[in-house]
Amino acid sequence: MDKAPQRQIKGTRLKRRSESLSAIALTLTLFIASPVSGQAILEGERFHPAVATQGMVSTSHTLATDVALQVLKEGGNAIDAAVTAGFALAVTQPRSGNIGGGGFMLIAKGDHSAPEAIDFREKAPAAANETMFQDDNGDVVQNRSRFTHLAAGVPGTVAGLAMALERHGTLSLKQALAPAIKLARDGFTVPQRFTDGLEQARPRLERWPATRSTFYKRDGSAYQPGETFRQPKLANTLQRIAEKGVDGFYQGKTADLIVKEMERHGGLITKADLSAYEPVVRSPVHGTYRGYDIYSMSPPSSGGTHIVQILNILEGFPIRESGHNTADTIHWMAEAMKLAYADRSQYLGDTDYVEVPLAGLTSKSYAETLRKDISSEQARPASDIGPGQPAAYESPETTHFSVVDKWGNAVSNTYTINFSYGSGITVEGAGFLLNNEMDDFSAKPGVPNAYGLIGGEANKVEPGKRMLSSMSPTIMKKQGKNFLVTGSPGGSRIITTTLQVILNVIDHDMNIQTAVSAPRVHHQWLPDELRIEQGISGDTIRLLEDRGHTVVTNSAMGAIQSIMVGEDGTLYGGADPRRSTSSAKGY
Numbered sequence: 001m002d003k004a005p006q007r008q009i010k011g012t013r014l015k016r017r018s019e020s021l022s023a024i025a026l027t028l029t030l031f032i033a034s035p036v037s038g039q040a041i042l043e044g045e046r047f048h049p050a051v052a053t054q055g056m057v058s059t060s061h062t063l064a065t066d067v068a069l070q071v072l073k074e075g076g077n078a079i080d081a082a083v084t085a086g087f088a089l090a091v092t093q094p095r096s097g098n099i100g101g102g103g104f105m106l107i108a109k110g111d112h113s114a115p116e117a118i119d120f121r122e123k124a125p126a127a128a129n130e131t132m133f134q135d136d137n138g139d140v141v142q143n144r145s146r147f148t149h150l151a152a153g154v155p156g157t158v159a160g161l162a163m164a165l166e167r168h169g170t171l172s173l174k175q176a177l178a179p180a181i182k183l184a185r186d187g188f189t190v191p192q193r194f195t196d197g198l199e200q201a202r203p204r205l206e207r208w209p210a211t212r213s214t215f216y217k218r219d220g221s222a223y224q225p226g227e228t229f230r231q232p233k234l235a236n237t238l239q240r241i242a243e244k245g246v247d248g249f250y251q252g253k254t255a256d257l258i259v260k261e262m263e264r265h266g267g268l269i270t271k272a273d274l275s276a277y278e279p280v281v282r283s284p285v286h287g288t289y290r291g292y293d294i295y296s297m298s299p300p301s302s303g304g305t306h307i308v309q310i311l312n313i314l315e316g317f318p319i320r321e322s323g324h325n326t327a328d329t330i331h332w333m334a335e336a337m338k339l340a341y342a343d344r345s346q347y348l349g350d351t352d353y354v355e356v357p358l359a360g361l362t363s364k365s366y367a368e369t370l371r372k373d374i375s376s377e378q379a380r381p382a383s384d385i386g387p388g389q390p391a392a393y394e395s396p397e398t399t400h401f402s403v404v405d406k407w408g409n410a411v412s413n414t415y416t417i418n419f420s421y422g423s424g425i426t427v428e429g430a431g432f433l434l435n436n437e438m439d440d441f442s443a444k445p446g447v448p449n450a451y452g453l454i455g456g457e458a459n460k461v462e463p464g465k466r467m468l469s470s471m472s473p474t475i476m477k478k479q480g481k482n483f484l485v486t487g488s489p490g491g492s493r494i495i496t497t498t499l500q501v502i503l504n505v506i507d508h509d510m511n512i513q514t515a516v517s518a519p520r521v522h523h524q525w526l527p528d529e530l531r532i533e534q535g536i537s538g539d540t541i542r543l544l545e546d547r548g549h550t551v552v553t554n555s556a557m558g559a560i561q562s563i564m565v566g567e568d569g570t571l572y573g574g575a576d577p578r579r580s581t582s583s584a585k586g587y
């Protein structure tokens, strides 16, 4: 902890406390040969990461982890394994794994070249416009951007994964698709979570005949745990991509099926939209935190920008000395989070369409100004002009996976169809679900999306534009070497989930599995409430309430699949127990 930032902290009570905590911390470090951020795996710890030396994969589904690990074992690199996992998840985890959605992949090569981001976010169709989700009175018609054919953006996943492979992989698209095609055609054994998801989303999904016949049995019941689930139509769609490359999705039969689906139900995606879709190579947002370099997703995601902004603010507080999930630490995090989400609502959007003041938002001096106004004693109320609660819907889901190979290459990928099962609409004859990502635009400036996030003019719907995201695939480096590969689903909570895993590793010296498993908190400015997971003590909650926070207990937030690289190159995998199918494995 450097001294200068401590001067920023207001309040003598707090200063005294942090000074004595610093003294204790210093004394302790003299006696304990401090492991570098949780790298030593002690028997006494409650959570243990997967440990390996050659390669590590962490995904939200065991079968995706297994096929990606096999690629690494056969000599493929992290990019090959990540793309293979991406296609496998589209089969084994249809609620978020996808070919009908989009996402972001961060790649940091072991040769220390500059990390690169592949943006395969969905785009608004050419016929989209800024009032398409409003009625004649200008009021937002909420379900239109969520559960109709208008909800779907032009999918980017197939083009994005293919681009990653072409730029950095060694496998052909056909090879990377082979395990997914096999899983779709031969089927796989259904886990409990698969059945539960389809039961929960049933009212929304069975409205659509193609969804009903794809995901439920003939008698309408869901596949039960232990039964085999096959997807022959999806297998054929994947096969067309294997044979014809991206044209097997964006042209020809699959494109025809998508466009027919749109025409039957008033959707906007045309053949021209599909054939014009291009992923974009972008520079990730870069920041530093206590000597580590952070690379995370740039616009059209807000993730990297605000992770860096919040870390910059927190760098001036004695987080390590205060301790993990103490009232002080949670209070500082919440105050910093609010400031970032307020900025997000105003400034963030697709940089191909709007100017985003990125340099300012991520600068240390801006963070210093913001930090000066944070009181350590009192929560600042969010503006009372604002929306109510986020809309209620079945558990949302996106999915993240991280891969590191024996050459030190790292891939961090988050992709999604937005809600669990996206729009709920399956392309008839093609066997895959369409995203409902158009809801991530602001349907009207100031009106919140499904996650309660407010967007402004910068994120209004425009033809061909990418909707603002929170997805935050992140890679941290230490002295130029890949150190932490992480990222999460969770809608608006993606940013704060990723942030806390970084803090847990850097400030709280947790091993990666402990860092991933630890209870999390979240504040997004509006609604003005501090959401916490189970596991924050009652007296901590009372201390936070005394400072003016409205504390609300939330169900599990995020599902962060992470890998940490030890100084000697040992790989540590942390899979998030919040998803029962999560799996980190190495060799």
Ligand code: DON
Pocket: 396, 397, 398, 416, 417, 418, 419, 420, 437, 440, 468, 469, 470, 471, 488, 489, 490, 491, 492, 494
């Ligand atoms: O791009 C975004 O920020 C959202 N569409 C992500 C949705 C999500 O994470 C749902 N999951 N848990």
